[in-house]
Amino acid sequence: MSSDGDLRLEERDGGWALAGQDAPQFRLVDEYLAYLADRNYxxxxxxxxxxxxxxxxxxxxxxxxxLPEVGTEVLLGVSAGLP
Incomplete structure (x- = not known):
């Protein structure tokens, strides 16, 4: 994976989406943001x-x-041995 400096948020067609070289692997984020816009947030x-x-x-x-491998353990740092 590349560095995180390329990933950014852009306004597109009245909505928001991730852009940059690494953006395609986070399409789920774009779908979620579009869902929020569709729900009139x-x-x-x-x-x-x-x-x-x-x-x-x-x-x-x-x-x-x-992203597909992120679970509670990853978010809480259990796999890294954090308390």
Missing amino acids: SPRTVRSYGYDLLAFCRWLLTTGQP
Whole structure:
């Protein structure tokens, strides 16, 4: 995986989506943001969620953790031996 510097959030057609070389592996994030927009969430709320998810995806890239393998243990740091 490449560095997280390329991944960014962009406004597209009135919605928000991840962009950059690594964006295709996070299509689920784009689908979720589109779902929120379809459910008439405020555009500012969708953008805010988008930036939170961008930070999460960047963390996944730096740790080398694939999105489909993320579970509670990964999020809590159990596999890393953290308390």
